[in-house]
Amino acid sequence: MKKLALLLVGVAMLSGIVVFAAIPSRHVTAQEAGPIFVKKIPPGYRDWKVVSVAHEAGELNDIRAVLGNDIAIKAYREGKLPFPEGAIVGRIAWAYVSSDENNKSFGREQSFVAGSPTPAYLQFMVKDSKKYAATGGWGYSSFDKDGKPTDEAAMKTCFPCHQALKDRDFIFTRYSP
């Protein structure tokens, strides 16, 4: 009887682990099922305040500004997590190009600037805990230079990668004072 009880506990624990480990893939499945991709560019985003800047080398090869709407910027500055409802974090990515005109002035190759819009020019994460519950409370969106949403197959890679940052409410970029 004691052996049976231990076995049951063992099975229960194992199931627990399995259920826990399954959460990520269940989320991805939910993402596939629900209308979770945001298809609208937030109006006025180009006037938003700066969160930070970055350069992604490799295949992306972009230089980017990460911006936030007022709700997001306020939360960033106050160090509040999770981000409140209505927060939107966006990023604009331009091709990373060497600036001949700047280098001429400097007398050396040192200046890299923002060129043309990249294929995934604009991306946004929109906080709505209920609507986007399946993807950590954030809806994801991505647009090319003409405002056309990126295809859904590519969009399915957003959450699996951001998911690693659950303790920072799924946001990679830190605020730069």
Added chain:
Amino acid sequence: MKKLALLLVGVAMLSGIVVFAAIPSRHVTAQEAGPIFVKKIPPGYRDWKVVSVAHEAGELNDIRAVLGNDIAIKAYREGKLPFPEGAIVGRIAWAYVSSDENNKSFGREQSFVAGSPTPAYLQFMVKDSKKYAATGGWGYSSFDKDGKPTDEAAMKTCFPCHQALKDRDFIFTRYSP
């Protein structure tokens, strides 16, 4: 007589060239004489809109956001030159650092982000055609992370370098849509 005339023309041309070439150093001299360096950080600059972003490699080794006050942004967007009175263009420069946490998510070394403030953390160009007439109508300023102005010796290098861009009203950074 013809030879003398030619000689005079030659001398006149040469003088012309000499006078023309002397303009930059005359400006630098004026810069030394007048109180042209701005010693105050413009209030609210961190809330300004983005002009563009850049990475300066080499000794600077920074990643930067170039921002503009409303007057500057309006002029940039309308493509108006010269910039109107009261325009201020600023830039924030952070150390250019590799992001271990981002690279871990990407599975490769590709992400470079904004680190600590650089020695010349904040720089601004303030348009006042009369006050800063000696330096193309722009007053220059530079501050470290504690808001302390950069020493004047270093400040004297601003205008001689920006001077090359007279036809763009002395501004290096182009607006990135």
